[in-house]
Each structure stands twice: as C-alpha cells, then as structure tokens.
Amino acid sequence: MDDCHWPWAEIHWGILRTESGVLNLDTLLLVQVCITLLTTALLVASACYTGSPAEQRWWAAGNLVVSLGLAMTNMYGVPDILNTIIGYGVIALGIGLVQRGLRVYCSEIPRWREVVVVTVVALLIPAYFTLVVPSLRARLCYSGFYFALLNWLCAATLARHGGWRGIVISVAGFTVLGMALFARGMNMVFHSDPADVPGSLVMGASMLAIPLAQVCIAFGLILMVMWRYAERLRKLSTLDALTGALNRAGLEIQGKRVGLRAQRGRRSLAVIMIDVDFFKNINDTYGHPVGDEVLRHMARILRLELRPYDLLARFGGEEFVLVLDGLNRDAAIKVAERLRARIELELVEIDALSVRYTASVGVVSSDEHGYDLIRLISAGDAAMYEAKRAGRNRVIGG
Numbered sequence: 001m002d003d004c005h006w007p008w009a010e011i012h013w014g015i016l017r018t019e020s021g022v023l024n025l026d027t028l029l030l031v032q033v034c035i036t037l038l039t040t041a042l043l044v045a046s047a048c049y050t051g052s053p054a055e056q057r058w059w060a061a062g063n064l065v066v067s068l069g070l071a072m073t074n075m076y077g078v079p080d081i082l083n084t085i086i087g088y089g090v091i092a093l094g095i096g097l098v099q100r101g102l103r104v105y106c107s108e109i110p111r112w113r114e115v116v117v118v119t120v121v122a123l124l125i126p127a128y129f130t131l132v133v134p135s136l137r138a139r140l141c142y143s144g145f146y147f148a149l150l151n152w153l154c155a156a157t158l159a160r161h162g163g164w165r166g167i168v169i170s171v172a173g174f175t176v177l178g179m180a181l182f183a184r185g186m187n188m189v190f191h192s193d194p195a196d197v198p199g200s201l202v203m204g205a206s207m208l209a210i211p212l213a214q215v216c217i218a219f220g221l222i223l224m225v226m227w228r229y230a231e232r233l234r235k236l237s238t239l240d241a242l243t244g245a246l247n248r249a250g251l252e253i254q255g256k257r258v259g260l261r262a263q264r265g266r267r268s269l270a271v272i273m274i275d276v277d278f279f280k281n282i283n284d285t286y287g288h289p290v291g292d293e294v295l296r297h298m299a300r301i302l303r304l305e306l307r308p309y310d311l312l313a314r315f316g317g318e319e320f321v322l323v324l325d326g327l328n329r330d331a332a333i334k335v336a337e338r339l340r341a342r343i344e345l346e347l348v349e350i351d352a353l354s355v356r357y358t359a360s361v362g363v364v365s366s367d368e369h370g371y372d373l374i375r376l377i378s379a380g381d382a383a384m385y386e387a388k389r390a391g392r393n394r395v396i397g398g
C-alpha cells in the first residue's frame, strides 16, 4: 500500500467542499460531536424518566466517551501520537461501553475484558502505523475496518436478542455506521488521492451517513427502553401484584380477545369460577400472611394445570376466574374437577406450618350462556355459590 502524507486539515471531501470551507472536516466532526452529545443527553433524560436502567447508563457513558475521542482526533497543535492513537483508543472505549450496555439490555453477561481488548486493539492499530511502519493511509484504512467491525458487533448483539420495536432502528443504525466506516477504509485502499471524484464521493457520503446513523442508533436505543418501560407499566396495570394472575382490568382486555377468537373460530368458550372455602377462617386462624400464601399457592396450581393460552385472573379477594378457549361445559367440568381434587390434596407449607384448604367451583360455557364474558362470569359465579350452598369443595355446572 502506498504511503501518503496528507495532514487531516488539508483533505477536502469533494461534494462537501465549499469555497468558503464551511463544510470542511472540522465542521463535520464538530457536528458529529454535537450529535453524540445531544443523543447522550436524550439517553440520560430517558434513563431518569424510566428509573435509570443500567444499560442506559452504559450507552450514555459510551456516547460521551465516543464524542471525547472524536474531539481528540481533531485537536490542533497536538502530536499525532496523542491526536490519533489515543483518540482512536478513546472512541473504541466508548463503543465498548455501548456494547456493554447492549449486552446488559439483551440479558447477556457483560465482561470488562471485552472492553479492555477492544480499546487496546484500537490503540495498537494507529500506534503500529505511526511508530513502527509510518503510513497514514494504512492507519486510516485499518482503523476504519476495525471501527466498522465494532459497530457490526453491536448490530449482531442486538439482532441476536430479537424483538422488533426500536431494535430494528438501532440494528440498521449500527449496520449503516459500520458500512460507512468500511467504505472509508476501502476508499483508502482503492483511491490514492481521496480528493479525486469517486474517492471524494465515498468520503462525502460516509461523512453524511455517520451522523445520520448515530441519530438512528440513539433513537432506536431510546425507543427500546421506552418500549420496555411501557411494557412494565402495562404489566403492572393488568396483573395482580400478589399472585401474578391477571387483575380485573387485564381480564377485561384479554378476556374480550379470547372470547372473540373463540366465537370467530366457532369454538365453545368455558368459564370456571373458583373460590377458596372458609378463607376468612384461614386468615383468622393463621394470620393474613398465611392467607396470602394460600392465594399464591392456588394461583400457582391453576397456572400449572392450564394450557399456556388459557386465562387466569384473580376476580376478587379469594376468587379466581379461568377462561378456556375450545372447551364445552362437560369438558370444562372435567378440568374443574381435576383442579378441585389437586387443591384438596396439596399442602401449603409456610415455615413450620402446614395448611390444607379446599375450593368450590362453578363452571359455565358459551353453548348455554353465549359469548358475553360478563354474562358468563355472573352465571359461573351463581354456579359457584350453588357449590358453596351444597356443602363446598365441589364442582357445579351452571
């Protein structure tokens, strides 16, 4: 590879060159630094809003370090060794921190060793081509390839995680950023003078693509975090905190969906109402914490016995509702009997205590009562109270 010695400040990138020099490399670098600082501020703001998850702290720190590195690469009056070698190392450290945040986000184990290796390699490449085999061209070329690889690694980490919302924007951003850096590296290989027309086109395009990709990445990251936060809030508002079953709001939303699906598919829809017998006695005898444990225990058993797409909701104090797609009344009575028998057999063990309890069950289906969930629940409730009146610990079909 031929060596050439253009000081950075003397390189003008064709399509971006203006006579007044407004869009020179310094200006573009300044824009990049400003964008990185702006996206860092956005990341920090969203971290504060969502309770500061660890991954965002790493992304924000990584962004800050990248912008510091970018600024270092373009300082005037500073020897190359500081300017480029340390600047590149600092940029790589920043990308390493972002990668660490991505790993945390994807529930992978982040390792400091990786960040150290990434940084050291980024220091070694320019050091080698500055001190051992001096070649600006080789330095820019190999550093470009290396930074491209790091960004593609970030894209791969996120893509492995899967999902859709926000992730696709960040994956695209990392991929484009990698491509822009790779193209710059290739440009150094194929064009001896970057100011010739094809060379300057590649350089100009990559200088525009880099900040755009950075904005995409940051918006994608913020979207990802906001999506997770919204999901957490949605869960909190539709789940019962004690048992993890759906609460009334969750039952209303999901029950409607399951009911419509069954009706459209012309399948029966069964509703089972289950109520713990003499629950007040359990509370009064052993205390509320034991009563709470009985409720958690019952929810656990019901969940274990159900199919993944059946709905389980806590309807009131000690009453649970099951919504079963594709079961008629007789089939649902068989399921209910199995549940009742299992509950009767199980022991709830808390510290030195062993508590046994039973449940009364009412079963109804859409074949007799239609698909309206409110009607089904009130018919199921009536059947359950009939089971209570008939002596408890039994199943009654309504």
Ligand SMILES: Nc1nc2c(ncn2[C@@H]2O[C@H](COP(=O)(O)OP(=O)(O)OP(=O)(O)O)[C@@H](O)[C@H]2O)c(=O)[nH]1
Binding pocket: 242, 275, 276, 277, 278, 279, 280, 281, 283, 287, 288, 289, 290, 291, 292, 295, 316, 317, 318, 388, 392
């Ligand atoms: N530990 C605990 N108790 C609760 C909770 N929610 C409601 N309860 C209690 O559940 C009890 C329900 O009592 P009752 O409605 O008389 O029902 P029961 O004693 O089971 O009688 P039957 O249903 O007729 O067999 C009340 O004492 C409520 O205070 C809860 O989240 N945890």
